[in-house]
Amino acid sequence: MTEIVDYDLYEVPPRWLFLRIETSDGTVGWGEPVVEGRAKTVRSAVEELLDTYLLGEDPSRIEDHWQTMYRGGFYRGGPVLMSAIAGVDQALWDIKGKQLGAPVYELLGGRCRDRIRVYQWIGGDRPTDVGDAAAEMVDRGFTALKMNATSELRRVDNPAAVQAAKDRLAAVRDSVGDEVDIGVDFHGRVSKPMAKRLATALEPYEPMFIEEPVLPEHNDELGDIARRTSIPIATGERMYSRWDFKEIFEDGSVDVIQPDLSHAGGITEVTKIAAMAESYDVALAPHCPLGPIALAACVQVDAVSPNALIQEQSLDIHYNETSDVLDYLADPTVFEYDDGYVDLPTGPGLGIEVDEAHVKRQAEESVDWHNPVWRNDDGSVTEW
Template sequence: MSQSVDRIGRIECFPVLPRWLFVRVETDQGAIGWGEATLEGHGEAVIGAFEAVRDRLIGHDPDRIEDAWQLLHRLGFYRGGPVLLSAIAGVDQALWDIKARKLGVPVHQLLGGRVRDRLPVYAWIGGDRPADVAAAAAARQAQGFAAVKMNGTEDLDWLDSSARVDALVERLGQVRATGIDVGVDFHGRVHRPMARTILRAIEPLTPLFAEEIVLSDNVDVAAQLAGFTAVPLAWGERLYSRWDYRAFFERGAVDIVQPDLSHAGGISECRRIAAMAETYDVAFAPHCPIGPLALAACLHVGAATPNFAIQEVSMGIHYNAPSQDLTTLVRNPEMFAIEGGTMAVPSLPGLGVEIDEAAVRDMAKTPHRWRNPAWRGPNGDLREW
């Protein structure tokens, strides 16, 4: 007698502090998988998108992960964008978690197996308005990190003063003087009139990368900057599919791609983005200033990806304080231990994260309403956050 095919029976969303959205998928036979569909500041929109996800996937075979991905992406008629692909990402991660747990292997085994034993990682220092970053860098070194990332600028005008540039160089120099490597995140706050000036100013300090020096909407400007500077240029947290990345590859506009596995279609799509990047000799460094499920997914993809470079970790990030941190809702925080600037490749079945489900359900009873701040200049003009 043939065994009955298991089916997806239940899909739940849990908005939890500080700004995360967890996804739980359960099958009719009781298999459970977790994923993360966090889209900072737009959690309610992603939760709304799950109405269509449930209509499509309840009753679907959970082992058919790629079919589920295509079903959600192609049959909604309107494709792409952060909301829809974040919803897909959460489900995709959960389905990989279910399948690998059923087989008793970590997810990276289903991606071809690991190509490294440990993964280089970096942590944030400073906040949205950076200050006293040298002391923060030293504290990260004491935690075992060998690299950090800092915000480059506060809110910046289209044409701003040289004092702002000088202040950035001073802060970056203070961090580099500690001996730690540092990437600089500009959050798209710089516009073309200032971008070359800033890149030229920081180039002698050899940062690991400059992230979103301008908005990723401006691929032509990105390509011009790539031909101008020796600083590796990183883009990707606001690119959501391989189609979004294609122009950056074709124009030679990017050195490091940073897809967020909770924004860009999950494990399935980010594996494809990494493979595309490899054909252009571009490094893969997933974006992840969010929760533990997203980080675990990143670690599995990074473990199996030849052109992986370094992984962002949200441990102690300013968004988490004071109510929450990376491992608050996790029963096995040791999987995220730092040693020598690296994390171990996860070894437990599935994503390897043991979620405290009771704590998640309790926290989600009071959903967060996280929003990024609205910044204005001295003349009342809106600034990029």
């Protein structure tokens, strides 16, 4: 029997954590278990899972391992544990695919598409110069874009704040026309009353969706927001399991779900979430402002999900100031974008070859990324 015999964790810039698992037959699988800004915490959780359970186990029993990692502790769920499980799960699927000589999507039933559409970020954390940036990205072949709707907002802000968001989206729409899709991310930084006002203000420019219009702890308000606008509602990056998604599916207020393959339990769990979504006529657009391993895992799930709409990817995103997605790959052409799409990888496992030497060099750098803490004019903390 092949066994899991070793593992390594590499914290690398700009803000990622890579997991390398090795088996007794020499097969290596890669995963990306991270909560952005909490890499060291998740690292400890991964070490606990490997050291107390997975070392010495047969890597092929992925479903059983998932259930054991999830149910084997009295406390379960949440961003840290589910992100740790996610990275391990990705690595186990990578190993299985490599051992069987097939892409993961072949092991999940085979692909239902040849490629997946991707979108490109513009504008940064506090969105600026979005019209010019949008035109540049469309010139590069992208047919879908995403931008933050606002910078920080007060719980009830003034008409100028609403007008500024409206003007930014108008500038992008004027720049790229009606054949380019524009996702607008509220980023959980918008309160319920402001979400209602912004949705109304942005509707004439027909965004592809408004993302995370309220924080997940206020998902009970999504129905009210949805009834006030025809813009599709998207959410899910801070939801970590199929049980977290149950309520919004049953409520019927969400049109696009965005589970993160590095936060929501990995390939095993997100394929189940995607199937649940399909039964409620809800589209899938996996969240992925992360590295190449997470993106590769996303594409494997996109390949087998009939309801996959579009894929986030972080090339040139504003977080990637020191390293970018392709820097860690021995063959970066696997993620070449053509007319706003990326072809499904044909290599075994996750379909990528990680440049181990580069990963080890980068892991020697000091990495301590944390998201900024924003404050209102009165000094009170506001959502980032």
